[in-house]
Every structure is written in C-alpha cells, then in structure tokens.
Amino acid sequence: MHQNQGPVYYGDYLKLDQLLNSQEPLSRKFSSSENPEAHDEMLFIIVHQSYELWFKQILHDLRSVAETFSLPSLPEQVFGQINVRLNRITKIQNMILGYLEILETMTPMDFLEFRNLLIPASGFQSTQFREIEILMGLKTHDRQSIDKEFFLGRLSAADKEKLISLEKTPSLLDQVQKWLERTPFTNQSTFNFWKEYQKTIHHMLEQDKETIMSNVAKLTPEHQQLQLDNLKMTETTFDSLFNENLHMNLVHEGKRKLSQKAILNALFILLYRDEPMLSQPHRMLSLLMDIDENFTTWRYRHALLAKRMLGTKIGTGGSSGHQYLKKAADNNQAFMDLFNLSTYLIPRSILPKLPEDIKKQLNFNQLN
C-alpha cells in the first residue's frame, strides 16, 4: 500500500492542461469568413481521442494478462485476476460501441463540411488498435490482400516497425495455446473418455440426420440436400479433431490456428466447466471469445455507420471504408477455433462420467 507523498491536485494528477489542449479542429485553423469552423469537428476529434484512451487501457490490461501467461507455471490464484481484466475489456468494448450512437448525432451533411480536410487520415491508421489485434493473435500474413494493405500500408515508418516487431513476440493466442497444451487433461493413461465422447457425438449427428430426413421439417429437396451436405462437413471436421495429420493439414490451410492438443484440452474445459478447478479457465476461454466477438460487432457497426455517413463516396482514408469494414467483420477472429467448438458441445446429462481420481484432482482439498 502506498503512503501519501504530499498534496495532489485533481487537474495536475490528470494532466488536464495537456489533455484539454489536444483538440485542434482543422476547420478552425483554416477558418475564414466564408468557411467558418465546423462545429461538429470537435465531436469527431473527441470521439476518436476517447477511443484511443480506451485502447490504451485495453492494451494495459491485455499486456498484463500476456505477461502473466509467460510465467512458466500459473498458480491458480492468478486466474481470478486474469478474468477480472478480460472481463473489464469486454465492458469497455460494449461501452465504446455506444460511441457510434453519439457520432450519429453528427449528420452526414455536417461531416461533409470538414471531411476534405482530413484526407488521407483514417481510423484504420490507429496504431494502438493494430497492436491490440496483433497482441490478440491476428497476424498480418493471415489477412486477405485488401486487408493487408490497410493493415500496414498507411502507417509511419516508426509505427510500421513497431508493429512488425510486435508480431515477432508471442501473442495471447500463442500463450493460451502453450498453456492449453501443458494442461494434463488428455494425457492420463487411465483416461479413455474421449472414445465414449466420440460415440456420443456420432449418435447426436445421426439424430440430426433423422430430423432432416423426416418430413416434419417440410424442406424442399434442394434445401434438404444442402442440410445433408452441411451435416457431412460437420462430421468430417469433427473426425479431424482426433486425427493429427488431418488436423495439421487444416492448420496449414489456415482453417485452424490451434494445435490438436490445445484444441482437445480446450474442448475438455468447455465440456467439464462445472468442475471447480475448470470454472475459472472456462470463464477465461469464454471471455476471450467475447472479446473477439465484440471486435467483430464493432467492425460491423462501423461499416453500417460508414455507409450511413458517406454512402458509396470514398472515405477520408481515400477508400471505401464501408466495404472494407464489412469484409473485416466476417473474418479476423483470433480465437475462431474456440467458436467452432460449440458444434461439439453436448448436453450435460449425456457427458461421459469422469473417473473418480480425475474428478478428485479437479476439486478442492476438502475442508469440511
């Protein structure tokens, strides 16, 4: 605990002099009698500055989580802390999504008053946002070409270098993968529950097939075929979970990011989340998915806003932001493998029973 070091003043503590003198609308700088300051440029600046403040906070929490994961072994106590910080990130994301509603109080016509002054500056040039993406586990070379151009093409040399070197350090995805590989749930020789689990899944998919075939759903033949093809694909990807070669091929094709071992251990955590020892790890995996999903929603909503503001006009970055954002919303999830696992969840009541010794290891030392 820190002790008082002498009186502190609110304005000094928050460096308000510096903070509140960081807003310089270009339409003020270049204003004249015919071209007065555009009142709403201040809003535009403050929205983006607030985003950057919150990105700094997200990075602060994300880096501290990554640092914790770099420890050789994780004491159980730290999971509480990790989850508090990941949870905070999701709350920040939800809150800054609301900024869009405030930005929309500026009409397209008000935006157009000063849009030309900003070219080619663009929100895509936020170095902090890219740091977040890279830290989460999105690599530049995974991106689609149009995306890549946006991702690195518009930054200062210093920022570009900073991001490229950041890509060389382990991301959260890398570190979570290592931790997952280290967890011992799938190692135990005595432990052949995976076989039983596979049987259960195949039975479930069999039932889905019957549902499709039975006439209750009243599908057209084409639609029925579509469903059956879909089911076939689900079956194939499921089988690949247990086939190391198939799995490695999928990783090479960029269709999976995590190793087979990591994925199976993640699946174990999702399935047995009710065991006390898995409660915090499960929450952690869920929060990572939430963070991913929230960024997806964020990109999607920005695409809608860009369309509303500019239609098909080019954006301040000299490109159609709307189309880019729409595409970006569909991909770019670092933890996509965890999302895909939801296909393989089964009801609690048909979960294979865990052997007693495993079950005991997942519980507390008994007090009472």
Added chain:
Amino acid sequence: MHQNQGPVYYGDYLKLDQLLNSQEPLSRKFSSSENPEAHDEMLFIIVHQSYELWFKQILHDLRSVAETFSLPSLPEQVFGQINVRLNRITKIQNMILGYLEILETMTPMDFLEFRNLLIPASGFQSTQFREIEILMGLKTHDRQSIDKEFFLGRLSAADKEKLISLEKTPSLLDQVQKWLERTPFTNQSTFNFWKEYQKTIHHMLEQDKETIMSNVAKLTPEHQQLQLDNLKMTETTFDSLFNENLHMNLVHEGKRKLSQKAILNALFILLYRDEPMLSQPHRMLSLLMDIDENFTTWRYRHALLAKRMLGTKIGTGGSSGHQYLKKAADNNQAFMDLFNLSTYLIPRSILPKLPEDIKKQLNFNQLN
C-alpha cells in the same frame, strides 16, 4: 378523458392469471427421474414470449402510423405523433436487442438439454414478426429463394393466409411513397435548383477522383482501379436519379423500390431538413431508416448467437439458422432507397439556395 368506471385491480387489469399461466416447459411435461425438467427452458420461453409482447406493441404503433398515412391529406400536426410512435419502435428494438445478452446466460450445454423437444418449432415462425416485415414493405416475392421458404413455408394455413392477404394491402413503404409523390417540392415551374444540385454533385465526384489519383493515398494499382470503378458506378446511379427510363429499369430489376418522383422528393427533404416545415418529415424518414437498420442488426446478432449456441449443428427449425440469418441480415431493408441517398448528400454550405417564395412556404406564418 375517461372517467373512473369502478375499482380496478392490478392483477385483473393485466390478466395476470392468464399471462402467468402461459409458460409450460416441455421438459417439465416430459420429465422423469432420469430426465428432470431443464431449468433454463423457462428462460427460453419467457424471452420469446416477451419478444412477442413487444412485437404486438410494434404492430400497434406501426398500424396506427399506416392508418394515419392512409388519410387523403396529412395535417402538419400529425407528424409529431407519427414520430413519437416511430421513435418508440426504435427504442423497443434497441431494448429487445439486449435480450440476447440475457439469453446468453444459458450455455449451449443447457440449451441442448431441451433442444430436441422443440423440433421443428423455430423463431422464424413468428407470425407477428412477418406481419411487421410485410407492413414495413418487404414482400415475399422480393426475397431470395431460401429466404422465401423460411418466410412462408413453416406456418399454419391460417397464418399463411393472413400474411398473404396482408401483402395485398398497402405497406408503409407504399404509403410513404404516395405521400412523397404528393409533396410539391419538385413541381414548381420556377424552381430549377435541381440543375445546380447536379452540377455540385458532379464537382464533388470529380474531387473524389482526384483524391484517388493523387499519390497521397498510396493505393496499389489494383486497389486504385477498384476505387475508380466504384466511383464510376456512383456516377451512373446518380445520373439514373434524373432519368425516368433508367430509373424504371432499376425498379424492374429490383434495385430500387421507390418511384423517381418519390426519391427526388425524399432527397429534397434530406437536403433541406433545416427548413422548419421539413424538420418533422426529415425526422420521420430518419426514423424509418433507423427501424430498418435495427432489424438488420437484430438479424445479424441472432446469427452470431445461433452460431455460438449450436455451431454448425442444425437448429430447432431443422435448418442451419446461423447461415440463414446471416444472409437475411445483408438484405431485406424496405427503405433501402433512402439509405442509398446518403451518397448524394452534400455539405450545407454548398447547398443551392432556395428561391425566396419556396423558402417562405416552408416556414411558419410569422408571429413576431
């Protein structure tokens, strides 16, 4: 004002006996010692019942607005009322979007406990939701084939008939179109501001072209070409606004819904929204776009949830709800023509000046 008609009790007034006895979980009905009631089925029921209550309210407000529009002439006083009701609908939409967060407190594994019991019931079978869509102006024949099947294929004969006959009555889109065609802003013989406006737009697109060509944006040649093609298309669609034949072709191809006259009058309202008389009509058009956009967001978020709950497993309706919803989110906007107009908005400061007599007609009788 209504006078008291005798004492009323809260529970009677709200028919709570009936309301609170409308929840019968199937997993309770078919429960046994090995298959106990699934606790979370209650949540599933209550979420969907609350949706239906709010759909009823949305229909109540939407119908009252449509009824007002069916009057031969609209007194200015009613626009305030119309906007209060449309605004209420947007608030309801935003609020029920939050239901998803509550539904997500049910984990996929809890949902799977009772999913099989529900087949082939599905949220796509909400007759009220379709009534809303039809009332807004989405016709069955405008939908894509997979969508059409969902739209009508799974309902009871009575509901199907109800919806088909609803499609034959004028939708809000139809009525707004008629009202727009009736407004006199583009009729005035003295009034040739449209020419000036076209010049302004062409000048603006010219500038966009320069921005693309100049090297500041550092685009790759492919990307540059993409942008130029995009710009060309914007120009062509703009020109079609003023060419009745071109416009009619676009309507036939399903690329536009409103008549040329209606669109131009809508554009006039968007451009001159600051004139007192256009303030409420402008708000109305904005609210209609908000409602459209909110339903789009709603479908999109449901698609994400469906994926999270079931992965690629089939949904309770016997089909992959996730894929359907994703597709549905991209189309199905009744007032899409209004959205597209944002491409043709220009800054206030370069708006062509209105002739004095028009300007006067758009203002109040002077009091002071």
Added chain:
Amino acid sequence: MHQNQGPVYYGDYLKLDQLLNSQEPLSRKFSSSENPEAHDEMLFIIVHQSYELWFKQILHDLRSVAETFSLPSLPEQVFGQINVRLNRITKIQNMILGYLEILETMTPMDFLEFRNLLIPASGFQSTQFREIEILMGLKTHDRQSIDKEFFLGRLSAADKEKLISLEKTPSLLDQVQKWLERTPFTNQSTFNFWKEYQKTIHHMLEQDKETIMSNVAKLTPEHQQLQLDNLKMTETTFDSLFNENLHMNLVHEGKRKLSQKAILNALFILLYRDEPMLSQPHRMLSLLMDIDENFTTWRYRHALLAKRMLGTKIGTGGSSGHQYLKKAADNNQAFMDLFNLSTYLIPRSILPKLPEDIKKQLNFNQLN
C-alpha cells in the same frame, strides 16, 4: 437429455393465443365517439406485463438458488450454477430498467387520458414483486409504517395470505446466513489473524484522522468536526463486529441483520477472495449485493418517472407514488450488512498472511 416427442409448433409452444389475447385496454372497453381508445394504454399494459414475465423468471431463478442452499451441505460444483443464475438476475434487472425509457415515450398528457380508469390499481400491487422482496429477505415488520401499508394493504385476501405464509419460510438472507455460519474460516484454533486484522484497521483509521486534521484538506471547523464524528462512528461500529453483545444489540435495534459469526465469515471471504476456493463464494456475495442495489436503483428511477408523469398529483393507487418510491429507495436492502463491510476492506498488500495449512485448504488438489 430429452428426446423429440413429436412435432411442436412455435405458436402452440409459447401459448401465443392466450398470451396475445391478454391485452384489454379499459379505454377501448369504455370507448365512445367522444372518448376514443387511448392509443398509449396498450404500451402501458405491455410494459407491465413484460415486467411480470421477467419477475416470474427472477422468481424461477431465485427459488432454485434458495432450494440449493437448503441442502445440508453444498458441493463446490453448485456455486458455479448459483452464480450463473444470480448473474442472470442482475442482467434482467439492468434490462428492465430500460423499460422506463420506453414508458417515457408516453407523455404525461397521453397518460392522463386513461389514468382515471385504472384507479386504484397500482404497480405496488404486484404480488410477484413482493414475493421477490420477501424471498430476498425483506420482512414486512422491518418496513416503515407508510411502507408497510403499501406492502400488504392493497392486495387480495388470497395474495396477502400467500405472502404472509412465504414470510414464514427461510429467505435467501436466512439461508446465506446459515451457510456463512457453517463455513469454518473463523473457527480454527491456530488461527488468530483477526487480531492482526484489527490492528491494521485501527492503524488505517488513525491515518484517516491525520488526513482530516492536517490542513491539506482545508476544511471549515464545522466540517472537520463532522468528519471526526463520522470517523468515531466508523470506529465504534468496527469494534462492535468483534463484540458479540454489542452486535446483538445492533441486531435488536434493526441496524444489523446477520449474526456476528456470519458477518465475520463474510468479511473473511471479501478479504481473501483471491484464494481459489473463495472465488465463487465471493462472486456470490457480490451478486447478492448487485441484486439489492439494482432494486434500489429501480425504485429510485421509478420515483423520478412518477414525478415526471404526475408531478404531485396522486397516482393511480390513490397515493403519491413519487414520495413513497423515493423513501423506499433509501432503505429496503436485504443484504445491507454486506454493503457496510466495504468500510472494513483493506489493501491486498497489507492483508495479514494466512497460515500455510489454511492456505492449502483453500486451494485445489495439486495436479501439476
């Protein structure tokens, strides 16, 4: 897992016939050519019906939690489930708080059109809401007189009886108290950390005194005295935590609800929340406080709304709802003792170290 029992239809499953025929505006029933239906009465009904649906869900979850607590011993596994359900309740509360914003789209003048028809029905007569309050742990005899009248005075005989008999069964507060008393953290003979903790607290209060006395805060003498009196009171209540007789007196005076033993064990959980075994119990206590606080906010916001709708006019229940609600917001927290504990929290870094054997008991069986 339940198996399909035959085709189910959406409308039948949700009993939509019954649900969507439960709205009968009185202004429609008593409408005439001069007194047409009040359009907004539908909104009023649907808001309140949705509240009641969600109250049913809250009761469903709250009862299941209370049932779990009535087990003779709680396996660690169930805490995850308890917290999922309590967390769901907080999310429902936050969401239905948003109903107020929708209700506000009805102006006071629109409400007055049908207000007289409702007298003396009133939201205070929601039996389900009282069931929730009682289940949480608010007893009628704890309430202030004006409050008591509202709490039981306006119900049907059957509902009154139902509530009175509910009061005789153990509330969540009672059951959490029993569980807290049973936890062994303060029993251990070897364990005298409480002494060290008391020293720490006294030191902290000493520092607060210095802060008040030093001139940095520039307080007026009256204000300074106020602060010192305040500090004195904090000290006294703190001492009472460790003095069983003093504590019992406070319980008799209605100033504390939990027993000394329960409070100290709760304090232990709050202080050592980072230990793995206390993570879920800590979350549970936090969620109970959240639920309490959310109901408080809910009453407060209703008071503001009532004022906005009616000013100082009497409400439909024949009384000034505004004043009542304002009063109710200030009291009526079942878990107030937990809130008051925040005064006695100290920074992690000066927490007394736990003896090794205790620390081990609070951790998992080691796997790795």
Added chain:
Amino acid sequence: MHQNQGPVYYGDYLKLDQLLNSQEPLSRKFSSSENPEAHDEMLFIIVHQSYELWFKQILHDLRSVAETFSLPSLPEQVFGQINVRLNRITKIQNMILGYLEILETMTPMDFLEFRNLLIPASGFQSTQFREIEILMGLKTHDRQSIDKEFFLGRLSAADKEKLISLEKTPSLLDQVQKWLERTPFTNQSTFNFWKEYQKTIHHMLEQDKETIMSNVAKLTPEHQQLQLDNLKMTETTFDSLFNENLHMNLVHEGKRKLSQKAILNALFILLYRDEPMLSQPHRMLSLLMDIDENFTTWRYRHALLAKRMLGTKIGTGGSSGHQYLKKAADNNQAFMDLFNLSTYLIPRSILPKLPEDIKKQLNFNQLN
C-alpha cells in the same frame, strides 16, 4: 465546405503523442520493490480523463446553444440545431453513466492500494463540471452550505476566479427565461383561455380529492390526511402561478427560479406541443429537463459507487463523498420549475380550444 489543405495523418490530427503521454500513475512514480505500481490506477486515470474529454464536448455544445440564445431574435430554423446539440448532450450523459460499471471492475481493495497517494485530489475539483453546472444555471449562492464549500473551496485561485466570472454572465436558464418571456402566447388580448384552463385544473383536483375520500383506496386516516394536505399544497402552488405577488415571494424564497411570465409561457408550450410551431420549442424544454435529470442520476449513482468503494471511510478529497453526493442528487436542478409543471398538465382531450387566429399563427404557411 473546406478544401483539402495537404495530407493529414491520423496520429498528428488527434495529437496522440500528447494525449497518450498524459497518464502518469503516482503508484508508478513512487513504486519500489515492496510497493509495486498499482495496476488499476491506469483505469482510474483513464476513466477520469475520458470524463474530462466529454465534459469539454458538453461545454462546446452548451456554449454554442447559449450563444444562439443571445441573439436578439431566434429564427425558427435554429431550433433544429439547438435540439440536435442538446440531444447529443443527453446521449453523452447516458454513455458516461456507463463508465461507472467499468470503474466497478476495480475492487475496493485494488483502489485502496493507491488511494492515499491521491489525497486531497477529488472529482469534486473538476472545473469543467462546475462550468457546466454554472452554464446550466446553478448559482453558488443557491447551494446548501456543505455544498458551497465543495463547490468553490478546493480549487486553484485561477479556476475559482474563472468560475466566479462565469457566474456573472447569463446562464442558459437566464437566456431561456428571456426567450420564454418574449414569446407572445400569453399576451393576446383576445385570448382568455387561461381562465378556462384554471377551471379545468380545479375540476381535476376536485376529482383527486374524491378519489382520496372514497373508500376504494383503503387508506388509513393518517395516510388520508397526508394525501389531503398534499392536495391542498398542490392547489396553493397552482394558484400562485396566476398571482404575480405570490409568485415573486416564491422566487425570493428560492422555491421558484423562473418569472411568472416565463413559467406560464412554458406551460403553454407543454400544453399545446402538438401545434407545429411549438414542436421544436417543446422538444427543447424536454431536453433541458432530461439534461438536468441525467446529472441528478449521475450524482446519485456516484454516491452509491462511493459507498461501495469506501463505505464510510473518508474519500480522497478528505471528506465523505458518499453523503455529499447523496445530498447533491436531491437538489441542484437548474430547470426545476419545468419539472414542477407536470403537476398542471391535463389530458389533450380536455385542453381548452385555441382561437382560430392563434391556431393559424402556430401553423405553417399553407402549401397544399
């Protein structure tokens, strides 16, 4: 419209160098091996800095509205703009209320790690927040004594002077009052609807009395008396609206802020809001009330948070923030007179009819 002035970069435009170097946690500055940096101090700083950015935006919009009101006459066109900006302020308020939820992810124990370092800095020292309050119309001398001390006692000499001189310029309340006094609705010699309106109100209060007296409400005699006293008071304050001397007395006692003329014209706007010309003025008055109410809710929620963080411990400002904030939430509404008018609203259907010439003046020049 502004033209491009040369390439602009995102980071330069937003002065990110300056902005993102404004966070210096004191616990970092004074860190040592035993007292490491408190991770959550960053969150504390960023939350408060974001508040300050948004306060700057609120001031930007509020000042522009005040400036518009200082024009000798308001063209109808500007009301649209005024309302866009006031509406934006309400949206910002709602959004920053959500910051509290993020701040709550910092536990009391984490806060205590660095609390001592901040003394006596305190959120009450935000000069911008006071500027907002003063600009809205809250004068220092209207405040209660404890409040006054907080309001001016803790600022730098420069800030104090700035605020004192701001108090001497006309506030928004002053300017809205002048505008209300200038509106001609109550001047017309032909216009004696106020008499009819008074009759209607007396009739309504008579009915309320009957409701209280009749036994349907089943009130205790004490409660009934309370209601009757309450009603009497409502009647008296209503009468004072039409009695200039009584009204001036209330102003002197600080119970009313607006002049009689201004209040009656405001009441007229509230009652006849459906007339086209009153639509925007009505929205403006509503938004001013919303802004007032949102600040009230903000203070209230901060009081709850302060209690949760510190209990009855003293805050960083050296005082019990909790109690202060609670008190502040109950008073301090600049536009309280508008709130109180809701008592005197009546249903549309019994509104006195306006004379034809007045009605015509409130409508548009007819186009069709």
